[in-house]
Amino acid sequence: MTSLLNSIDTGHEDMIHDAEVDYYGLRLATCSSDHSVKVYDIKNGAHNLIDDLKGHFGPVWQIAWSHPMFGNLLASCSYDRKVIIWKETQGKWSKYYEYANHDSSVNSVQFAPAEFGLILACGSSDGSISILTYQSETNNWDAKKIQNAHTIGCNAVSWCPAITPEPAFDSNHVGPMQKRLVSGGCDNLVKIWKEEDDKWVEEKKLEVHSDWVRDVAWAPSVGLSRHTVASCSQDRRVVIWTSEDCQSWSSNILQTFDDVVWNVSWSLNGNILAVSGGDNKISLWKQNLDGAWKCISDVTKGQATNNEQRAL
């Protein structure tokens, strides 16, 4: 059973395109076509508007919270080709950094796992992916760009989790952790990238979707030495990709939905996937012990129709 926790009337003047709660679950950020980003305090069921962030000159597509060890940072990306990082200092939000080096709409932003430092990945319709790394020595952001990551445009980026039950802990092997990214784009491809000697190189190209890939999500490890990535597409399908070593990937089509699929999101434990799309419906999927994916609930616009079975 899921229970309603809070319902917030955002007061946005146009459609909302993304909403995310921070690390501790205390604050909510939303972004909208009305060019604004709003931050709410949602502690203990409250919903007070903390700030209304204006600085974009176009619809804001996506937002991302940073890990609190870097302070309260919020990244937003917009149709106006800009990425803005907002920072809270003593209760006041202000623009902290603006990145304007994309030639088209920026569609996706995501902070890297905190273990790698303060790093932001941005995917844009100009086909490139930017990796912005904060340099604490110089108090500057260093930008690296993967040019032409996806022909026509990149729609989504997602980081590989830093803590994996992989040989990182093995006996005396304490090397730098491997940074990886997954991205999806208008070339119908899902691509895995890794950082090698300061450069981002394409590690693998995953080809199953027959239309634009709209979202990708790298699952947190579930305690199995395995990588799992979910991708969804305009072709109305959600694909679950699994791999042992990031080299060979096997695909598994979750389902073909009634309308285009826009969003995939993993739970922190990595075992439940939330899927949502153009039909305004949300469904939750869980893998049973046999490895098959089952729909466990449907949340349609507020009315939660749960048919959740808990196998204990």
Add this chain to the structure above:
Amino acid sequence: MALRWNSEFYMAMEHRDLQANAMALNNTGTYVLLAGRRYIAIRNLDDNDVDNIKKFPRQSKYDVGAAEWNHTDYNSDLCVISSNQRLEVLTWRSGELTQTHSLRAHTRVITDLNWHRTDPHLLASSSVDTFIHLWDLRDSRRPTSSLSAIAEASQVRWNYVNPHILATAHDGDIKLWDNRKGTAPVLYLSAHLAKIHGLDWNPNIESQLATSSQDNTVKFFDINNPKKAEYVLNTNAPVWRARFTPFGNGLVTVVVPQLRRGENSLLLWNTANRATPVHTFVGHRDVVLEFEWRKQKGGDIDFQLVTWSKDQSLLVWRIEPFLQKLCGHEPDESKDLDSDDIFESVEIPNKLSQKSQALQQEFSLLNLQIPKMDVLKMDLVKRFCTVCAKTNNFLVLLQVSFPTAYPHGVPPTFQVLQDSSIDDSTSAKLLQTLTHIAQQRVLKNRTCLEPCLRHMVATLEQLASDLNDKRRYDSPYFEPPNLFGAYNEDAYIPFPRTSGAKFCSVSTLVCFGRPTVSRRFATKMDSSTPRALSALGSVFSSKRPSDTITISSFYYQTQRNRPKHINTAHNLFRPQVVLYDTSELFYVNKQLAGKYILDGDVGTLCKYNGNEAARVGRWDLVQAWTLAELVSGPQQAEEDMHCNPFGTQLMKFLIEHYASKTDIQMAAMLSCVFGKEHEHTNRKQSLKSLLSPGTGGSPYHTIPPADVVADGWVFPLLRSARSNSLDNLRIEDNSIVPLKVNTTTSLYEYYKQAYAEILHRWDLLYERVEILKYMCVPGEIHKGVEFLSDCQHCLEPSRNCRCAACKKLSLNCVVCHISVRGSSNCCLVCGHGGHTIHMQQWFSSYEMCPSGCGCRCLIETGTVLSP
């Protein structure tokens, strides 16, 4: 349609219905031919009448792939176009276009064609069918020779200088042919890993070839040295065509049309300076499909570039002498192009007339109608201008000075003049942003005065409105009334999401969506959700061209059409975000996390935790805890039961089970308890071996190491068994742990770490630290301020209690004069210190340093640490 004049280009023609995708210029540069599926059009470029176009309908179901006019004077009225597998040779004579030859031999679609540079009858064509056919128009029945290439050919180009050489592109490779030796290519070049889109020979250097590719590069090859590219030009997008300029060592590149990337797809480069383009041609509203150089007329100093774009407009660009100069061309010294050295360095123009030309142009083009701003002075000779901006409360006088190299990589300098009424910090901020904008523009060799001035006005207005209303500002410049469609690449921006769900924090599911009302209307529309943002424009363009287009209106369109309900749309439309608590879906339990303990011996803590689980109704966990208790239970009764393989195995399976069920909490808790057990075991084992070396330890410790080598095996036990002095107790303890780290342990480490993160998100910091104590490897490496002390014996800095250099204990307690092993505290000012407990006792009654140095340690250290 009137001619649109601009200083840089003029529009020769705009025809929506042509739908042409091929363009060709004749050898005198007078006529341009545009060919599409339905029409072939010919326009005289010397004639300024825009409507003077001859259109010839074409009855074909195939598009025109390529078109080219014959290069020679002898056959200057001949022009060839390709249509699927066929080549059509057309003759343009006295205003009439007639087809004179039809060349058929290819079996698949023709990809490219090229007239011979000097022979008026010779023509080469390449096709997907892998053949390159050479045709002689005097015998048009069959090709005079056919080159077989195995792979499909995408481009074919004759060499400008050598009449026998021709190059073809095959995916990422280049083949060179000699038409005298038709059977096999004379040279094979592996040029790119990605597909080659374009190929061009240097018009002046026989052996130089440029290839443009999908991999964002243009490579230059010397065919006499084909192993490696001479040099490479990197761009930020796949290159469709790269062609040499007829002057200097310039190169024009164009982005792959399908990409429609940005507005500036046409760039001019100097091949000697490949970091940034020399010039960007801004004017087309869509991608450039084809471009060609017009033959320079006698006495004309400008070169002209003719471009045909997908926006169905034909532009003619003047390449002025200063741009030619940037490409390394010296028009005054010699008209002879051959003398130009390809590696000639770029010279900054140094004649006043030429260098101020760009500035003069910019000044004349500057829109003086910027609101709330006056241009006071513009001086071309001293190269500066002064402007005055007035908003409600501010008056700013700004002087902009332009260095001679501007705008080619050098920004102007800005200076706020004395009489301005803004404070220093604001003016500093203003100058910073202006310089930033200018820098970005001039890096692309673009002028920057107007954007800078507009930005300044916008910033000042923002400041003014900030004073009135803290956060609300609207700048008239940045907000176009209708944002969508402002850029032309909407077709490649995904249609925005209007509903979604995200798992956040530990178990919050954040949902947003369209209100149910809108959904009803949305489903009424027969089509499914569109793919790209451009769908918005197409829905509304017919109905309300001037109104604002927003995403919500896409879903409300039915409603808005009824005038009565215009306002209700906004009332109904209340974007909501709904948060669900999905913690019931997961096995981790916040309540239990706060209750669980890890202190005490294994048996009792299992029992306690089991009871806690029972209290919150997790009976499944009670069982597990009871099992864990049973496994660990006998340990206290009988000393050797901890080695029980059954118990160990059982615990392993339990942890594995919970991990596979993604119950990280239980897996981590059991890993800790299990780890705890091991710790006991280890300690006991080591103690046992220490205390009773005769019985529990090894018999080897008295034997010299050399003797233990038996059959080539050195017994690994040796080392740990030999160390039996009490001093080494700690070291030995450490040495055992890493030995036990294996794959399962690394998994357990992961469970603990993952659970610690969940606890962190729950803000259960104490519990988190409890878990982290059980990590074998420190979870996070400390980054930040670290205090080191210099060893008092050898003065080397040491991090541990024992100095690494001299092996002595590095710090003596200033109170008891005994070396400090455990926790210590030192004064940051005088450096004296010792055992924490002694320091505490001392300073509870004294203020002065116990060493008698006279330092008031507490106060002094306090002032150092206070910010």
